[in-house]
Amino acid sequence: MITEYTILEFKGLQLSGTPYHYWVLKLSDNLFYAGYNENEIETATTVGWARSIAKEEYALEYIGFLQNFFDINGKRRLENVGMTIPPLVGLAEAADILGWDKRKVSTYIKRGSFPNPLKKLASGPIWTYKQIDDYKMEITKII
Numbered sequence: 001m002i003t004e005y006t007i008l009e010f011k012g013l014q015l016s017g018t019p020y021h022y023w024v025l026k027l028s029d030n031l032f033y034a035g036y037n038e039n040e041i042e043t044a045t046t047v048g049w050a051r052s053i054a055k056e057e058y059a060l061e062y063i064g065f066l067q068n069f070f071d072i073n074g075k076r077r078l079e080n081v082g083m084t085i086p087p088l089v090g091l092a093e094a095a096d097i098l099g100w101d102k103r104k105v106s107t108y109i110k111r112g113s114f115p116n117p118l119k120k121l122a123s124g125p126i127w128t129y130k131q132i133d134d135y136k137m138e139i140t141k142i143i
Contacts, residue, residue, distance in 0.1 A: 001028060006025070007063075032049070
């Protein structure tokens with residue numbers, strides 16, 4: 001059962017000396033946010049298996065989305081289907097999440113090796129945060 005939405009901050013240095021800085025959502029004692037699908041929130045019992053979030057502002061957006069779309073048991077609220085918009089990101093935010101610059105994202109888009117945007121607007125493409133986060137998890141497994 002979800003009893004809280006607390007943002008936990010983690011920062012330091014990896015063994016290689018590369019700095020890290022990310023946030024994790026705590027949902028209750030020994031229960032952390034690990035993702036979601038169309039039916040439920042996916043959870044982890046340790047911070048190590050929780051989904052890392054690139055910025056505190058994205059974590060805050062996620063809290064609002066999760067509270068509106070899922071109940072305290074982590075199940076989808078049927079009454080809100082189609083009425084809740086997941087957190088959206090543009091090119092700059094996608095680059096930030098991936099730890100890249102915007103040119104690198106643009107190159108991957110041109111090569112066709114980047115997730116298709118949810119929509120292409122006059123101001124540029126937009127994706128859901130989840131699309132970019134899932135892509136990050138996918139390319140991290142390859143490296």
